[in-house]
Amino acid sequence: MRVGMFGGAFDPPHHAHRALAEAAMAQLGLDRLHVVPTGDAWHKSRALTPAAQRLAMARLAFSTLPRVEVDDRELRRSGPTYSVDTLRELQAEHPGALLYLLMGEDQAAGFSRWHAWEEVARLAVLCVAGRGTGEGISALRAVPGVRLQAIAMPPMAASSTEIRARLTAGQDIADLVDPAVASYIESHHLYRPT
Numbered sequence: 001m002r003v004g005m006f007g008g009a010f011d012p013p014h015h016a017h018r019a020l021a022e023a024a025m026a027q028l029g030l031d032r033l034h035v036v037p038t039g040d041a042w043h044k045s046r047a048l049t050p051a052a053q054r055l056a057m058a059r060l061a062f063s064t065l066p067r068v069e070v071d072d073r074e075l076r077r078s079g080p081t082y083s084v085d086t087l088r089e090l091q092a093e094h095p096g097a098l099l100y101l102l103m104g105e106d107q108a109a110g111f112s113r114w115h116a117w118e119e120v121a122r123l124a125v126l127c128v129a130g131r132g133t134g135e136g137i138s139a140l141r142a143v144p145g146v147r148l149q150a151i152a153m154p155p156m157a158a159s160s161t162e163i164r165a166r167l168t169a170g171q172d173i174a175d176l177v178d179p180a181v182a183s184y185i186e187s188h189h190l191y192r193p194t
Contacts, residue, residue, distance in 0.1 A: 001097040003090055004033040007074070007083055007122070011049050012163055012175045012185060013061035016156040020129045021068055023153050024102050028127060032069065034090065034104075035062050039074040039081035049190060051075040060180040063183035084116040087123040099124040100149070108136025112143060119148045129153045 004024055010017065021033055030162065037054045048054065058070045074081040083101065090099055101124040103111075108128045111117055120126075125147040128137050140146050158176045166173050168191060174182055185191065 002030045003094050003097045004030045004100040006102040007036040010037045011057045015159040016158040033069040034072045082115040084120050102127045105136030109139045164191045
């Protein structure tokens with residue numbers, strides 16, 4: 001069995017997030033993919049949108065993908081949440097499964113700064129979706145013991161940072177997010193100037 005984990009703030013989830021999930025399912029032959037919104041993100045310098053809202057948006061963004069489950073386990077944990085803990089739990093839930101951890105090149109470039117990164121590398125194949133720079137994949141190739149898989153994706157401009165900036169400036173985001181996510185953001189007045 002092949003089980004994937006795709007963690008992130010999903011603040012908000014956008015087309016590139018969904019495209020990565022679709023590409024991973026197809027290219028890795030995953031039987032199941034857990035999309036895991038992060039709880040207390042120890043590595044983020046800014047406050048995240050409340051967990052319940054990020055979870056709701058992730059469910060809207062990924063709900064129509066078969067064999068993809070939006071998994072709230074990190075949101076239910078108290079204190080900082082780490083990928084290694086989620087991978088341990090997935091390993092216990094799926095004994096004998098091959099685990100795959102999906103990430104973008106930006107996360108891959110800083111992988112050796114992750115909490116318990118050596119164990120993360122032992123537990124899962126690291127699957128990197130490139131943004132064209134190759135920086136993250138090159139960084140991981142230099143880390144001993146890493147099993148690495150590149151995920152081919154077309155270049156996509158979407159980023160959560162850009163979406164939040166557009167919304168703060170009163171600009172349209174319809175080309176970057178699922179219509180249901182855009183509607184949720186609008187109805188809950190998220191990412192607006194205060």
